[in-house]
Amino acid sequence: MYYNSLLKTIGNTPLVKINLESPASILAKLEYLNPSGSLKDRPALFMIEEAERKGLLKAGNTIIDASSGNYGISLAMIGAIKGYSVIICVPEKTSTEKQQTIKAYGAELIVCPDTANVEDPNSYHNLAIKLSKEIPNSFIPNQYLNLSNTETHYKSTGPEIWHQTEGKITHFIAGAGTCGTISGVGQYLKQQNPAIKIIGVDSPNSFRATKGNPKPYQIEGIGIDLDSPVVDYTVMDEIIEVSDKDAFSYVPLLASKYGFLVGLSSGAVAYATAQYTKQLTKDNYVVIIFGDSGRAYLTKNIFAESKSEQSKSVTNRLRRHTLSNQKQIL
Numbered sequence: 001m002y003y004n005s006l007l008k009t010i011g012n013t014p015l016v017k018i019n020l021e022s023p024a025s026i027l028a029k030l031e032y033l034n035p036s037g038s039l040k041d042r043p044a045l046f047m048i049e050e051a052e053r054k055g056l057l058k059a060g061n062t063i064i065d066a067s068s069g070n071y072g073i074s075l076a077m078i079g080a081i082k083g084y085s086v087i088i089c090v091p092e093k094t095s096t097e098k099q100q101t102i103k104a105y106g107a108e109l110i111v112c113p114d115t116a117n118v119e120d121p122n123s124y125h126n127l128a129i130k131l132s133k134e135i136p137n138s139f140i141p142n143q144y145l146n147l148s149n150t151e152t153h154y155k156s157t158g159p160e161i162w163h164q165t166e167g168k169i170t171h172f173i174a175g176a177g178t179c180g181t182i183s184g185v186g187q188y189l190k191q192q193n194p195a196i197k198i199i200g201v202d203s204p205n206s207f208r209a210t211k212g213n214p215k216p217y218q219i220e221g222i223g224i225d226l227d228s229p230v231v232d233y234t235v236m237d238e239i240i241e242v243s244d245k246d247a248f249s250y251v252p253l254l255a256s257k258y259g260f261l262v263g264l265s266s267g268a269v270a271y272a273t274a275q276y277t278k279q280l281t282k283d284n285y286v287v288i289i290f291g292d293s294g295r296a297y298l299t300k301n302i303f304a305e306s307k308s309e310q311s312k313s314v315t316n317r318l319r320r321h322t323l324s325n326q327k328q329i330l
């Protein structure tokens, strides 16, 4: 059996039990196994193919959009496969690996200054909108305002989770950026069973958390940075705020203790899950989203060993042993 296009491999990601210390069953949806490495392959493809169907995007056109990284990577991959030129605007905080990946797929990358407020004229959001007005024959899907972003997850991620858990899911916890994931999955799951709790994970410095006075933060991908139709607060039972420090602290733990090499938003989600699920029971099934891979953040030094860990490491012990043997021989 084979697929006749890489794009056909988007979605249907595995759901895997992770033994976080919790009385409940925690099941991670491995969205980083999508072909370009993140959950953003789903809405990017959906919005592009919808634009093609509506005649808004034609052969030879240029796709332009703003992204914290992963969505830009998805558009760049799709553009390469379908033959469109792609221009992606990212903020400076986007990891070097993500910036290089966008370029590797042949897209043009524009790095904009980090601005806490998306309304800032220099923000990556505003530059993408400006370029789409200036560049002829260009199309901007605009994931922040496009309701198809939500619809994607309503039609694919939500039903997958429902079927994979055989309807046993009691809680859903996901990072909230554009909120396409939490809103779309939330809408679908609430329709199946209104008792399912939908929990978003945000940065304490986001536009929403600070009531319109955002401050810089380092987690990439999550953070509710504007009021938009994509954000459906009616399906969110709770929003948990996780600091950069707590999110970053969980990323190396998830890799070295559990074998999940995942990124910063997954670190934030796992941290929130570990805290939140202490109050649950063994009858609870909690689905969490692991949105991208830790390989996109290796140069951020979050996996660097601490001094005490280094001195404990096997190689150092072996080195000390060899040195003391050499001294004895001398």
Ligand SMILES: Cc1ncc(COP(=O)(O)O)c(C=O)c1O
Pocket (backbone or CB within 6 Å): 038, 039, 040, 068, 070, 071, 175, 176, 177, 178, 179, 180, 181, 182, 220, 221, 222, 263, 265, 266, 291, 292
């Ligand atoms: C790794 C990662 N996790 C979570 C999110 C948040 O997803 P959404 O934009 O659907 O809220 C993003 C968004 O870019 C992301 O890249």
